[in-house]
Amino acid sequence: MDATATATTAAKAPTAAETPAIRVENLTLAYGDFVIMRDLNFTVNRGDIFIIMGGSGCGKSTLLRVLVGLKEPAVGKVFYREGSLWDAPSEERDAILRRTGILYQSGALFSSMTLAENISLPLSQYTRLKPKEIRELASLKLALVGLAGFEDFYPSEISGGMCKRAGLARAMALDPDILFFDEPSAGLDPVSAHLLDELILELRDSLRATFVVVTHELASIFAIGNNSVFLNVETRTMSASGDPKGLLAHTTDPNLRHFLTRGQE
Numbered sequence: 001m002d003a004t005a006t007a008t009t010a011a012k013a014p015t016a017a018e019t020p021a022i023r024v025e026n027l028t029l030a031y032g033d034f035v036i037m038r039d040l041n042f043t044v045n046r047g048d049i050f051i052i053m054g055g056s057g058c059g060k061s062t063l064l065r066v067l068v069g070l071k072e073p074a075v076g077k078v079f080y081r082e083g084s085l086w087d088a089p090s091e092e093r094d095a096i097l098r099r100t101g102i103l104y105q106s107g108a109l110f111s112s113m114t115l116a117e118n119i120s121l122p123l124s125q126y127t128r129l130k131p132k133e134i135r136e137l138a139s140l141k142l143a144l145v146g147l148a149g150f151e152d153f154y155p156s157e158i159s160g161g162m163c164k165r166a167g168l169a170r171a172m173a174l175d176p177d178i179l180f181f182d183e184p185s186a187g188l189d190p191v192s193a194h195l196l197d198e199l200i201l202e203l204r205d206s207l208r209a210t211f212v213v214v215t216h217e218l219a220s221i222f223a224i225g226n227n228s229v230f231l232n233v234e235t236r237t238m239s240a241s242g243d244p245k246g247l248l249a250h251t252t253d254p255n256l257r258h259f260l261t262r263g264q265e
Contacts, residue, residue, distance in 0.1 A: 101171030
């Protein structure tokens, strides 16, 4: 390659801000011989609230498990900024995933621990902070999700919506670059679900983090999502990706249009 070509290539090299948070290439999801989804190709940009959407049984949660290192794909690759997740040695994979946090559907808090203790757990395992510093950070994370003063409450003593917020605080304990949510509105009343959506938007803007959200809730999809992938359960592959509002306005796919207009047709 000559000097001119090299200079051109260097000039076009992506900056850190332009580097995708996650890139998925030719991904196939399967359990044994049973293929759930094939040929998935999409990019999660840094700062996105990226929605994984589709009907029941389309593989949304399975895709999430692949993205967070819990299930190896049958075919294909998942690239983080550092490289291919599933080609990396286990120690490197752990280091990559330590930059992520997960809010599980139920909140997944330890019932025998207070909220502060739940949030302190990853801090005590993965940092060298002193107990007082960990307690202060736990209080800060709870305050960020609107739970200041609830440090010594147990999960059984607070509402479902508050448990989701506490689970989010724990997911943020190590200041991750990427946060994954698995059906965050599940089990919440409409008001609590709306408040959680507003919190996600606030945290995206204040923390400059990237969010990947598995959901089928239309209100949340349109309220918070700026990028998405639609998993088509009939064709067992993705049939669209992009801003959900733009997809609704321009799609010619009847399955996607039906999914995005449920209850309005």
